[in-house]
Amino acid sequence: MAKGRQLPPLDALVVFETAARAGSFSRAGAELGLTQSAVSRQIGKLESFIGSKLFTRTPQGVIPTVTGETYVQEVSRLLDGVAGATEGIRAWRGPRQITIACSRGIADLWVLPRLAALKADVPDLELRLRVTDDVAHLRTDEYDLAIFYRRERPAGLAVTELAVEEIVPVASPGSAPLEAQESPILLSIDDPVREWFGWGDWLTDAAVTRPAGARDWKLGDYRLAVEAAAQGIGVTLGWSWLVADHLRSGRLVPVHKHWLRPSGRFYLLRPLDRHARRIVREVSEWIVAASEADRVC
Structure with a gap:
């Protein structure tokens, strides 16, 4: 342990994260094999160490305070990291x-x-x-x-290198060209973690004006966007390597002649x-x- 490092009681961190996720001391206890009073004692120990209340009690259970909500996000991330590191050490190493x-x-x-x-x-x-x-x-x-x-x-x-990527608007067979569609739904995902190019990038690269009346549907998952486009719900940006099977089968077709070719x-x-x-x-x-x-x- 590094000199001067002030660590909270580690068992209490696990109990705290579980209680915040379960929304109840009793449910947290059931998950961890502890009594409700044991969970409460661990939370009290952690609150004493931090010097701040972490939960507000309600008739339905407990909810994190503002401090507790901020803290549980960091604790969850760190516990996930510890679990991942442990899993990595125990990772598969069998011959097949x-x-x-x-x-x-x-x-x-x-x-x-x-x-x-x-x-x-x-x-x-x-x-x-x-x-x-x-x-x-x-x-x-x-x-x-x-x-x-x-x-x-x-x-x-x-x-x-597996593939040079190309991006083109795609939709279901029979769809009109993008520039001819009235109030199209532009399907996309909204996740800052991923290095996705978006509609703004494609429109700028293609020197195309955003279609009049276009509406954005952010579905949060690329497969959902692709399937929604295949079902005729709207138009999504097709990453050619990922939607190659859909293009070959005809489930999706390009609806514009411009292919964005990023450096990635x-x-x-x-x-x-x-x-x-x-x-x-x-x-x-x-x-x-x-x-x-x-x-x-």
């Missing part, structure tokens, strides 16, 4: 076990449609998929391979701080071949 990290959009639209082929082509594979859009806080001990879109080439990793790429990443096991090499080669097959198609 592998952990692949990727974003939600890549998992939904590129990995999932290819899992059956991966199962058939890589015998006896044991797979764990680590899905996160917070790539900035993803540690290299949490994965063997990772697939992410990055605006700049990542440093300190073994990097293989989809990359396959591998940590350099450990030996690449045989299964890691096999799956890496499979992913690269699958991506190349997409370009051929």
Whole structure:
């Protein structure tokens, strides 16, 4: 422990985070295997250490105070980090076990449609998929391979470029060109963690004026935006590598001739701080071949 570090009682932090999430001391106790009074004592101990009340009691249970709400966000993040670090240390290292990290959009639209082929082509594979859009806080001990879109080439990793990205407005078959649509719904996601280009970026690059009466629907998840567009609800920006299957099948069609070509790429990443096991090499080669097959198609 670093000299002078003032740490709160660590057991109390776990109890505090659980109580805030459960909204009740009794429910927190049931989750942790403690009595309600034991939960209350732990919270009291933490409040004494901090010097501030963390909860307000209500007839329905407890709610965090302003201080408690701020504190629980940080505590939750740190506990998640500890859990992740522990999981990383205990990570799979069996001869046919592998952990692949990727974003939600890549998992939904590129990995999932290819899992059956991966199962058939890589015998006896044991797979764990680590899905996160917070790539900035993803540690290299949490994965063997990772697939992410990055605006700049990542440093300190073994990097293989999978795809140059192109972005074009897409909608369901039979949709009018974007410029001819009246009051179109522009489908997108709203998440500052992800390095997404938005409608403003595309409109500026295309030198196109925002359609009159256009309405924004921010769905929070790229797969939802893609499916909503395929169902004829509106128009979304299609990242060509992610929606290639939809374009090939005809579920989505471009509704404008302009393709935005940003500097970012989809990359396959591998940590350099450990030996690449045989299964890691096999799956890496499979992913690269699958991506190349997409370009051929």
